[in-house]
Amino acid sequence: MENLAGDHAPFDPAKIHTDLTALTNDPTVVHRVESLIVAQLAGFDVVATATIEDTVTQTLAQLGYDQMAQSYRKQQA
Template sequence: MDVIRRSQTNMYPQSLTVERPTGAHAAFDSTRIHRDLTALTNDPTVVHRVESLIVAQLAGFDVVATETIEATVVKTLTQLGYPQMALQYQR
């Protein structure tokens, strides 16, 4: 995982900055994760559970690379017992 800088004080994802592969920075938008998870399953309980864990894992960082977010989604889905969803997400 390519985490750029771990936060010492921020525990809220609203202050998270995403570094894109081009080097550009953008504010973290958790609705994108929600949308991607909703596209994988119609079960709102699964979406909420996975989304909450992903956001909690990312909340401790100031800046995080796009690849790190993607790897966190895949890892979380796999650890929670949704390997098929993880494979679909990677596509």
């Protein structure tokens, strides 16, 4: 993962899980969204933080979880 400062850190899918569970208590939703996000990012060696955030937001919106997408975006700001 590459953050805004250009530093690199290993991609940690557990952080996505933590972020999603902060948005909903529904484990089915968390698993569904998390699986799709991790699959989309699996091909990257280095992923910019903004790319991860955009992928999470877009995936939530595409699945009809617009309110969760907005809440996630606010948490990341």
